[in-house]
Amino acid sequence: MHIESNPSILYFGTPVVLISTKNENGTDNLAPMSSIFWLGWRCVIGLAAASKTTHNLMRNRECVLNLPSVNEVKAVNRMAKTTGSNPVPDGKIAKGYRYEEDKFGIAGLHELPSISVTPPRVAECPVQLEAVVEAVHGLAEGDINQRGRIVTFELRITKVHLEESILTDGHPNRVDPDKWRPLIMSFQQFYGLGQQVHYSTLAEIPEHLYNSPDRERAMDITS
Template sequence: MHQLSEPPILYFGTPVVLITTSNTDGTYNIAPISSIFWLGWRAIIGISAFSKTTENIRRTGECALNLPSVYQAAAVNRLALTTGTFPVPIGKAQKGYTYEAKKFDLAQLTPIQSETVSAPRVAECPVQMEAVMENLHGIAEDEEKQRGRLVTIELRIQRVYLDELILMEGNSNRVDPNKWRPLIMSFQQFYGLGEQVHVSTLSSISEDLYRSPDVERAKNFTKLVKPT
């Protein structure tokens, strides 16, 4: 029997993403989020309007999305209660966040240069994507207490890098779901994926039929980030 409920949050399970951005002083910010979904080569993220990540994406129009596997859970956890914003926003201070300028060092992760954006990729993450911002929208603008506090950002992917260990044999453009073990956040706890529970009817459709025009657009993008 179902019971009427009022859970404070609705995080039923989404992949963790480490978003990297460039700061004004040439250093880098890295932040974990789990409010994200995908359509083709577009990603929609939900994030605080006051975060350093949001500030940097607004200014530069770009970022890198890095998906950790279950093996990077400890590194993600080291970032959990940190912010690159100083002073720490009141809402985050109330939750126990502290300011941290050198997040890569704290997380023990390695930044590597991207090809089309200034933000670095995270070497340890099996999935790395370079992205540019296409749109930004406020969330809950109808509610006075939330107005101006949350935003969604539409990101268009420019490059995708996949660890060969998670690829289907003989196909560099297909991820093998039996090899890929994304880190999942469910109600503030870390989980991984288990074994396949049932064959999906949708798997009979070729992934190529979902190929987005953004793929060709990304291939034709010639801007290169030069080392400084």
């Protein structure tokens, strides 16, 4: 039996992402988030307009999307209620956030140089996606009470780095979903994936049929 319900949040489960960006002074910022979805070699992310990551993306138009596995959950949790914005925005003060300049340091994570963008990669994350901003859009622009508070970014992936341990044997361009265990955020709690529950007919489609012009462009630029 279903009942009408009004949850304060609708986070039914999405991957956790650590976004690395460059600050104005050349230092590196790192922020966890999970408002993201992919289409081909592009993705859309949603961020608070007042966040440091948003300001950095608006200015530099570059980032790295680092996807942690379940093994990195403690590192993610150490930076969960921190911000690179100083002073801390009022909305985050109410939620108990504090300012931290060295996000990598407090998380116990390490930087790796990127190839196509200036922000660094997170060495410990099995998936590292270098990306550039292609478009910026507001959210809830028709609502005077929400207008200007949330920003969505369309990102184009320019380089993909994958830990060999999550790849399909003999296929350097294919992730094995039985080996890849992303960290999932569901209603503010951390989870991992379980075992496959059923055969998928979509798996009958060869992966190369999903190739996109963005993938070919990235391979041409960085090869």
